[in-house]
Amino acid sequence: MKLSVVAGRASTGKRPPKPVPDHVREQVVDMLLAIGAVESIMGTRGLRWSDIAAAFAPQQPLPGLEPSPSPPAPEPPATSRERWIEPAKLVAIIEMIEKAAPPMLGDRSRDFLAGLRKLAGEFPMVRLSRKQTSWLDALAKDAGVAIE
Numbered sequence: 001m002k003l004s005v006v007a008g009r010a011s012t013g014k015r016p017p018k019p020v021p022d023h024v025r026e027q028v029v030d031m032l033l034a035i036g037a038v039e040s041i042m043g044t045r046g047l048r049w050s051d052i053a054a055a056f057a058p059q060q061p062l063p064g065l066e067p068s069p070s071p072p073a074p075e076p077p078a079t080s081r082e083r084w085i086e087p088a089k090l091v092a093i094i095e096m097i098e099k100a101a102p103p104m105l106g107d108r109s110r111d112f113l114a115g116l117r118k119l120a121g122e123f124p125m126v127r128l129s130r131k132q133t134s135w136l137d138a139l140a141k142d143a144g145v146a147i148e
Contacts, residue, residue: 070124083128087120093140093147094120101143109139 094113112135119126140147
């Protein structure tokens with residue numbers, strides 16, 4: 001980095017940063033005070049930020065806190081081709097497609113079905129986008145598998 005001295009000041013050739021507007025400075029101060037208050041409360045309860053982060057991870061709830069029940073899956077609009085499907089039903093459809101049409105499944109289709117199978121193992125309900133629904137329907141049709 002090249003430095004030059006102009007009028008008694010060291011300069012890197014870059015402009016000095018713009019001043020922070022007063023309203024932004026006030027918001028930052030308020031935010032820092034709120035963070036300090038949260039940290040103070042956390043300290044009295046023996047908690048750290050990692051404990052707070054863990055509270056949002058479904059696999060690691062805070063000790064003494066019971067996780068809230070999952071909300072029911074929303075009903076898709078009648079005009080939408082998006083689909084909510086139970087994991088067991090999705091896995092059954094995937095297995096029927098894989099059993100009925102192994103030679104016609106390309107690598108992308110196999111990867112797609114493997115991804116859906118993974119989602120079925122992770123969620124109580126699986127939402128298929130329009131593209132996923134279309135692709136799954138096409139694979140099922142080619143394999144001679146009826147969906148719904």
